[in-house]
Amino acid sequence: MSTTAVYEFADRPVKKLVLFDVDGTLSLARQSATQEMMDLLREVRKKVVIGFVGGSDFVKISEQLTVGGVKAIDAFDYGFAENGLIAYRTGKQLASQSFIGWVGEEKYKKLVNFILHYVADIDIPIKRGTFVEFRNGMINVSPIGRNATIQERIEFEKYDKAWFS
Template sequence: MYGYPYGYGYGYAPYGGFAPFGAFGYGGFPAGYGYSSAGVVSSAAAGAGAGAGADSACPAPPAERDESTLVLFDVDGTLTPARQKSTAEMRTFLHQLRKRVVVGIVGGSDFGKIKEQIGDDILDSFDYVFGENGLTAYKGSEQLGDDSFLAYLGEERMQELINFVLAYVAKLDIPVKRGTFVEWRNGMINVSPIGRDCSQAEREAFNEFDKGAGVRVAMKKAIEDKFGDAFGIQVSIGGQISMDVFPKGWTKVYCLRYLDAFDTIHFFGDKTYPGGNDYEIFECDRTIGHTVTSPDDTRAQCEELFF
């Protein structure tokens, strides 16, 4: 029977599907049930200490983790809700996963924003951390690379691109606009029709509105039609309110240049559809792609694959 520290377990919901840690009583399982390699079992078979971590029925983790396998995660919608912080349960789960395989994250946001979501100990908690699709790269505390969109494009072209974006946003007829429509990042610019200064409630409302209105899809097309071939750039939709604009090829696949040592790379992300910012790495022949719908779904799929 598998166990987790601090009294957390990984349980099944009463009607099927995985339940979050600790969601169903002590140890994370419905009353009287635990989880074994054979599935959901009664406490008589599993032992009363489901999820207690020190339970003698729980097999010890492998003496050595599989150093040839990397599990790479997107951040927003995969490890955390969009632009929110990771939970203690998720951090505990990732700690256990890291005992079995090498673990990394790759996000479209800059390193500072990813650190806000994952925690100040981010470089100690993951083997690899990639910000801005891998343009900022760390292996442990060692920085591997730091490339620049401005150096690629030049000041004159950068201003032309930003001016076009701001003019486009000015003409949009949408329910709410706030501020910071263009956010400068080292390896890209992030463009938001509503503005990144919106509240969490406004963010969620825009996301629902955009599903029907297709504001970001239309804006992505306009930018790529104007500058895609001329400037050698592309646009990926990510998160709930924005899109990233960057040089062609500087998708999340970019981070794979640092990962040649691995025989197997699993990637987990939520925006794996064409035009989403996880699509290229999800489809890449160097990765095994997994589409997730939430952080809980991420844990469920990892539990099935690696424990």
């Protein structure tokens, strides 16, 4: 069954917007949502306006929420990526701002250089690359690197809790 049917906002009995966090709610962090979850959301969408929210960029969120050939953008009425800076309503992107546009390229470069030097000096069990990832609304810093596997992330979380809690 397709979830691409768009229900008009005014046709839904309850006029509420229900937002769902992506990582840890709709799916495990950086993993795909299940078909069961998307089927449940389709049923909820018949009653209320739904949306997703997440800190990742839209490409990553879309990878997680595109299930069974149905694109994430078609399964939700609203989508908020990068902590809300990038927003979609009924599949169309709304106006947004950029972090670099706000602080300027020179200040951004200075900040990234500081972060990279700091991360380089941290002695942790593993490092897997892409330590700083620019997003329109924020900078994502990962001491072990965005390229770490799920298992490496789990192990690092244990290490982090043991040493830095």
